[in-house]
Amino acid sequence: MKVTVNGHRLELDCQTAFQVREQIGSQTDIVILNGFQIDKDCKITEGDALTIIRKGAIPKREELEGMMMARHTSNVYEKIKKGKVAIAGLGGLGSNIAVMLARSGVGQLLLIDFDVVEPSNLNRQSYYISHLGLPKTVALKKQLGEINPFIKVETKQTKVTADNVEELFVGYDIICEAFDQPEAKSLLVNVALEQLPGIKIVAASGMAGYDSANLIKTVKPMKNLYLCGDFENEARPGRGLLAPRVQICAGHQANMVLRLLLGIEDV
Amino acid sequence: MKVNGSIIVLREKQSLLDFLADQKYDIKKIAVERNGEIVPRSSYDRVVLKDEDTLEIVNFVGGG
CATH class of the missing domain: 3.40.50.720 (NAD(P)-binding Rossmann-like Domain)
Known part of the structure; x- marks a missing residue:
């Protein structure tokens, strides 16, 4: 499935948001799905935008903007x-x-x-x-x-x-x-x-x-x-x-x- | 004439400048739109009001 993760378009073999988190980061990472921070796992569909943020870490500049703006809906x-x-x-x-x-x-x-x-x-x-x-x-x-x-x-x-x-x-x-x-x-x-x-x-x-x-x-x-x-x-x-x-x-x-x-x- | 949504009857032929003075507006603190167009301050004395006119007068108070 093609989804956007931290600003990058990726082809992933995942069905849920937390499966993406498992592949990209660790269990304590924050998951934002299409502008909304989720604490329960949910299904994802083609084209969804996910942002996975490691708590306490200072991200690279090129990742920072996407993480900062993850709470906006993307077309907004x-x-x-x-x-x-x-x-x-x-x-x-x-x-x-x-x-x-x-x-x-x-x-x-x-x-x-x-x-x-x-x-x-x-x-x-x-x-x-x-x-x-x-x-x-x-x-x-x-x-x-x-x-x-x-x-x-x-x-x-x-x-x-x-x-x-x-x-x-x-x-x-x-x-x-x-x-x-x-x-x-x-x-x-x-x-x-x-x-x-x-x-x-x-x-x-x-x-x-x-x-x-x-x-x-x-x-x-x-x-x-x-x-x-x-x-x-x-x-x-x-x-x-x-x-x-x-x-x-x-x-x-x-x-x-x-x-x-x-x-x-x-x- | 309609002013800020209320009907006002013009008793005599009056310029916008005279009308604003009668209504106790300080022209340095307002903006006036007449029939959908901003009225330049420099032309308040030349605008003669008509019964069909619609005015919006915005009065600014201090603070910010």
């Missing part, structure tokens, strides 16, 4: 890998979106921010003490390299203005608007929708404080604009930004990006 991963996504603003939303999209295997990311990591970022943004003082573009790119070295990550340490939107984002499928200031959010959305026909924007508005997590949602108010948040809870004195709601909103944005890359335009 192939589509996501072709995606080109720009993230504008690398704060609480953008840094967390970037980490999620890198884990998911989005093939090309553009990270844009003008600022450096400072202590007040650590309450919600994906940075560590060791990153303090580094440009956010540099600190985030380092992390993404540790999470998924098989994607292309470009960085631009710059401020987005009405004059540079087109040159920064041209060629990307999707822009994640992940700024803090409402004026910056509005500027990017307006200029990108005007100047880059066809580009999709996944923006955010309203995720401060600790109001119900269930108020945060994704809507599609315009043809090429998706908006995530509760649309009301702005950050202000007395209502700061906290990790959970910011990350929930970032999760909404990242999920919408994946849906769009998979050809789904409904929220």
